Amino acid sequence: MAIHLDGLNYGSYAETAKKIETKIATALAYSREIYQNDHPTVEFWAPTVPSGLLDKLSIPGVEFVVNEGFTGRVNELAALAAGGTKQYGDASFRFLQLLTHLKGPAPRFQPPAPLA
Structure with missing residues (x-):
């Protein structure tokens, strides 16, 4: 778990979106390995996400719980x-x-x- 209180920032919006996509892909792979007979859901929670970054975060099957x-x-x-x-x-x-x-x-x- 990581909590970015001042907003998500791994560089540009494109770099940050890529980093988040990688983290989510890793979480999905892990959950599918551990819970092989279930259908895992992923929620990405963050207290502060700029709208410009949120526009770049469109990952099917992932619920973004932000702002x-x-x-x-x-x-x-x-x-x-x-x-x-x-x-x-x-x-x-x-x-x-x-x-x-x-x-x-x-x-x-x-x-x-x-x-x-």
């Missing part, structure tokens, strides 16, 4: 996490559970204002 879609899906996961405390063995989901079960003021997700 506002990414935020919406994370919010869905957070809502699920808020509904229970059972551990599922996934550190990311557990962290969402922790954030949604805090006591006291809600967490602030905006960076604090710079000190004067």
